[in-house]
Amino acid sequence: MDRYHEMVMFEALSDRPSLAAAARRLKVSGPTVVRAVARLEARLGVSLLQRSTQGVVLTRAGEAFMADCSHILQEIEIAEASAKGLHIEAQGNLTVLLPLLFSRYVMTPLLTDYMDMYPDIKLFTHYHDRFPNMNEEALDVAVLIGNLPNSSWIARPVGYVRSIVCGSPDYLEAHGEPCSPDDLKQHKLIGTQAFRNSIQWDFQNQGLQNSIRARTRLSCATVQAAISATAHGAGITRCLSYPLYDYLNSGRLQRILQPFELPSLPVHVVYRERRKASMRLRSFVDHVVDGLRKHPAMQPDVL
Known part of the structure; x- marks a missing residue:
């Protein structure tokens, strides 16, 4: 054989x-x-x-x-x-895993455009902030944030996101801008986990990582709620950069403590190739990779 x-x-x-x-x-x-x-x-x-x-x-x-x-x-x-001169149309089903908040702020326009371009493809989307088992979960494509744990995955890098601390200009003018992570203990902090009355935020200084523990003034069940409260002057919060892009770009929020931020996290489009799904898989991966690489929130550090 x-x-x-x-x-x-x-x-x-x-x-x-x-x-x-x-x-x-x-x-x-x-x-x-x-x-x-x-x-x-x-x-x-x-x-x-x-x-x-x-x-x-x-x-x-x-x-x-x-x-x-x-x-x-x-x-x-x-x-x-x-x-053979065959014209193979992209058609069939694709199962995709996306980070929840990332999908809302970044992926939705890309998915809409793709479905308009390929009306014969049906998407099944799952929303989880975790690393999947592509084979066991029968996933065709996943968008993953962070360093990949599995080197055997077929992955295409598309950009970076960062963990950013921010506050509204009005709040920072009234309460002063913190110059170091320790200064956060003197501020009104907004957490992104409900029912927790404290935060633990990691920072780095001259290559050394340290954590800050402090009481929160407000704890929110969702990241979006924390961002909205921060934009209205309720205090200071920290979250990944992509849901903050429009707020920072418009001036509604201001990035602070940038010298102490942790290294950027890579974003990859990960997929498993299957011969019988070649055209639909290739069309989707190429569309998403191209769109994400052009997205301003995915650039190394433009905020």
Whole structure:
């Protein structure tokens, strides 16, 4: 069996790591899939699957090789379609994970434009501020904020966000602008977690990180509520930069303690390539990556 067919056998495990399910999907016998994976492992010199009485799971090397196989087989399929002169329309379903507040402030216009451009694609969007398991949750694409924990993901960087402390110009004029994180203890602080009467904000000074604990004057259940209260002069708050962009750009809020901010957090569009979803996946990823890279709130530090 040539390498192409071995890769096809292995890639059949992408939906669910089950040798029996892969065999049914390919309409071959189970031993055929087992032998193909064994030949791959012998040639590569690594274990691609971990076998147990409960079934099989991909090893770290298996996850990385799976991503490469999917990419290679996708390119082969696209090349063949192009050679045949086929015009493949983007259509079908896409399941996407987005950070909740990020979606409201940044992603919604991009999603609307995409649906206008590709009316035959149906989006299923999930909103969570966490790192997912792309395979187990059957996600096609995710927008993730922070350093990625999984190096085997296919990820495209699109920009940066920062954790910013801010207050309204009227409040800072009346109460004075804090010059150091310790000065915050003398101010009215607005937290972004309900039912907590204190904050713990991290800062850095000359490369060393330290935390400030202080009582809050107001604790809000949502970040947007904290931002609105801050813009109306209720005190000082801290949150990620993207929901603050319009407030800072219009002057309704003022950024403070910038020299003490933590390093910027990267934003990535992460996806898993599947051959049967090539056109819809590629169209969505390209559209979102291009839109986010142009978004002013994603730039390294323009606020």
